[in-house]
Amino acid sequence: MGRRVLVTGLGSFWGGRVAEALEKDPDIELIVGVDTVDPVVPLERTEFVRADQSYSILNRIVKATQVDTILHTFLVVDSTRANARQLHEQNVIGTMNLLAAAGAPGTSVRQVVVKSSTLVYGSSWKDPTWFREEMSRVGAARSRVELSLVEAESYLRDFAEDNPNVTVTLLRFSNVVGTDIVTPITRALQLPLVPCIFGFDPLFQFVEEDDVVRSIEFVTRSNLAGIYNVAGDGRLPWSEVAAICGKRLVPMPPILTEWAAAPLSRVNVELPQELLDLLRYGRGVDNRRLKSAGFVYRYTSAGAVRNFAGALRLQSTVGSRRPSYKYEQDVEQFFRHSPAIVRDNDGNAP
Amino acid sequence: MTVEPIVCLALARSEVTAETARPGALVHLRLGGPDPETPVDPRRSDVDEWGRSEHMRELARRLYEPLYRRWFRVEWEGLDKIPLSGPALIVANHAGAIPSDAPVIMHGIETELHRPVYGLADHMFKAIPLVGTMWSRVGGVAAHPQNAYRLLREQGQLVLVFPEGTKGTGKLYGERYQLRRFGRGGFVEIAMRAGVPIIPIAVVGSEEAMPTVAKIPGIAKAVGAPYAPITANMLLLGPLGLLPFPAKFRLKVLDPVTFDVPPDQERYSKSRVMEEAENIRGRLQEALYGMLRVRRSVWFG
Numbered sequence: 001m002g003r004r005v006l007v008t009g010l011g012s013f014w015g016g017r018v019a020e021a022l023e024k025d026p027d028i029e030l031i032v033g034v035d036t037v038d039p040v041v042p043l044e045r046t047e048f049v050r051a052d053q054s055y056s057i058l059n060r061i062v063k064a065t066q067v068d069t070i071l072h073t074f075l076v077v078d079s080t081r082a083n084a085r086q087l088h089e090q091n092v093i094g095t096m097n098l099l100a101a102a103g104a105p106g107t108s109v110r111q112v113v114v115k116s117s118t119l120v121y122g123s124s125w126k127d128p129t130w131f132r133e134e135m136s137r138v139g140a141a142r143s144r145v146e147l148s149l150v151e152a153e154s155y156l157r158d159f160a161e162d163n164p165n166v167t168v169t170l171l172r173f174s175n176v177v178g179t180d181i182v183t184p185i186t187r188a189l190q191l192p193l194v195p196c197i198f199g200f201d202p203l204f205q206f207v208e209e210d211d212v213v214r215s216i217e218f219v220t221r222s223n224l225a226g227i228y229n230v231a232g233d234g235r236l237p238w239s240e241v242a243a244i245c246g247k248r249l250v251p252m253p254p255i256l257t258e259w260a261a262a263p264l265s266r267v268n269v270e271l272p273q274e275l276l277d278l279l280r281y282g283r284g285v286d287n288r289r290l291k292s293a294g295f296v297y298r299y300t301s302a303g304a305v306r307n308f309a310g311a312l313r314l315q316s317t318v319g320s321r322r323p324s325y326k327y328e329q330d331v332e333q334f335f336r337h338s339p340a341i342v343r344d345n346d347g348n349a350p
Numbered sequence: 351m352t353v354e355p356i357v358c359l360a361l362a363r364s365e366v367t368a369e370t371a372r373p374g375a376l377v378h379l380r381l382g383g384p385d386p387e388t389p390v391d392p393r394r395s396d397v398d399e400w401g402r403s404e405h406m407r408e409l410a411r412r413l414y415e416p417l418y419r420r421w422f423r424v425e426w427e428g429l430d431k432i433p434l435s436g437p438a439l440i441v442a443n444h445a446g447a448i449p450s451d452a453p454v455i456m457h458g459i460e461t462e463l464h465r466p467v468y469g470l471a472d473h474m475f476k477a478i479p480l481v482g483t484m485w486s487r488v489g490g491v492a493a494h495p496q497n498a499y500r501l502l503r504e505q506g507q508l509v510l511v512f513p514e515g516t517k518g519t520g521k522l523y524g525e526r527y528q529l530r531r532f533g534r535g536g537f538v539e540i541a542m543r544a545g546v547p548i549i550p551i552a553v554v555g556s557e558e559a560m561p562t563v564a565k566i567p568g569i570a571k572a573v574g575a576p577y578a579p580i581t582a583n584m585l586l587l588g589p590l591g592l593l594p595f596p597a598k599f600r601l602k603v604l605d606p607v608t609f610d611v612p613p614d615q616e617r618y619s620k621s622r623v624m625e626e627a628e629n630i631r632g633r634l635q636e637a638l639y640g641m642l643r644v645r646r647s648v649w650f651g
Contacts, residue, residue: 128494199479
């Protein structure tokens with residue numbers, strides 16, 4: 001019998017990409033996706049359920065579908081996309097409900113994979129050059145997104161302790177760049193002049209979006225338990241990141257930087273507190289634990305940035321090539337379940 | 351008559367077997383993606399993972415060379431005790447309001463032995479604009495035990511640390527060459543954990559290069575600095591007070607100290623650590639007194 005997988009945050013960038021990748025795997029029998037919004041990628045056999053923000057329906061879904069694996073890609077790590085209240089609802093309450101559902105008596109769940117962020121390490125002048133998985137952050141979390149992620153991770157730690165027979169995998173991703181993903185960093189790198197903080201040239205570490213999806217697939221397939229940093233090899237200064245993208249830097253003052261950065265929101269580039277910290281001190285995480293478990297990165301930090309720069313250049317010439325897809329409930333239901341559809345041997349619609 | 355459309359773009363020799371290798375067969379072109387085994391790393395600068403850049407280091411050496419040769423006229427004794435390869439933790443006495451001992455030791459070892467030295471410094475440097483970035487580009491690393499361990503144990507580098515820290519540089523001229531407390535012995539613990547020898551270096555001249563005549567505690571507290579010195583250089587040279595006096599620098603490398611304890615232990619006996627730290631401190635202090643005994647002049651050595 002194949003695995004039955006529940007993907008949270010199916011409508012988010014990661015949920016969709018992960019489900020898309022899992023659909024290709026014949027060993028995975030069932031994929032159920034939950035989200036508050038419609039999926040943005042066309043999916044063939046993933047079943048989609050709409051839930052409210054805090055996932056209170058999850059308990060019923062898990063019981064009814066008897067899933068054995070939960071991929072929690074629902075955590076918001078980009079604080080410009082959600083206000084404080086939504087962050088708390090999704091990251092903290094959502095995770096709490098998810099783990100409650102996964103840990104219910106007689107549960108069918110055998111593995112929980114959570115996609116977190118290296119934001120939990122923070123970024124400060126007291127940091128070591130590299131964070132390993134067992135190290136904790138230096139100062140208390142300041143920004144809301146960091147607070148909510150730290151809290152969500154603490155729930156997961158409790159869950160892992162209470163459920164020793166469930167494989168709990170926590171992946172902490174560093175800054176993601178790639179051809180499709182949009183984050184405050186990628187938006188900043190698209191500006192004609194890239195903001196930096198005067199007198200600081202911090203070292204950045206990146207992970208390519210394909211490596212993100214591959215690593216989630218990897219830990220799911222190999223049933224890997226524990227905490228893993230996911231980040232490309234090497235670190236490079238912010239000035240070099242801008243240079244690879246063919247951009248010039250414009251310095252912001254090192255004091256009252258928040259005020260200086262505020263007008264940037266006019267051009268759709270918000271630099272939240274955690275990103276300003278990063279532009280000052282950078283962050284490095286040790287990626288060797290996942291590598292020694294057998295995962296092979298396709299991109300180094302610099303390679304990921306170059307790939308992103310290539311996508312930027314292409315986009316500036318031919319425009320956004322992302323195919324537009326609109327989820328339509330009736331159409332999806334028809335193709336998945338109507339007896340009118342002639343299916344092939346695997347039961348898939350053409 | 352049939353016209354065979356030519357759709358074959360390329361014949362990948364290794365993948366085409368006898369049956370499929372007919373003319374006109376459609377062959378998949380391997381996309382030029384990165385090879386998973388060897389991901390490409392398209393770097394533009396030579397800034398390493400610690401923030402150090404050999405180019406910047408080279409530039410710094412070129413700028414510092416006149417100061418090193420003609421201003422301080424640095425002379426070494428026992429430089430051969432520093433290994434040409436393999437890791438070692440170098441410790442030295444620390445002095446001068448803006449200490450010249452760090453650049454002198456780094457410059458000296460790098461030009462004489464042609465191997466890089468990473469200097470551990472207080473984290474607070476990282477928070478200062480320009481200073482923090484420059485310091486890290488020329489080989490400075492924040493003094494975190496994990497950083498020292500990675501540099502020594504995993505990368506086999508030379509690491510320089512001043513166990514006195516700011517207590518050494520913040521002391522007044524009247525207390526010159528009196529070693530302060532050697533922290534909490536953390537440097538010994540790191541050397542034990544990394545399994546590397548400690549090489550002490552006694553430095554004479556740094557105290558007189560920039561003597562502190564008074565301290566203003568109020569200002570230091572206000573700006574969050576460890577000390578706010580009034581130096582003789584400031585009093586004599588005014589705005590040029592950042593320039594050190596041309597004191598004669600003499601450096602003496604002492605015998606390396608090795609510890610017969612297994613590396614990578616969770617913790618080491620605190621009493622043993624403190625004993626070793628005190629032992630190294632005593633030897634450095636003794637060496638300093640010995641060098642001062644034979645020194646005839648501050649300026650000519």
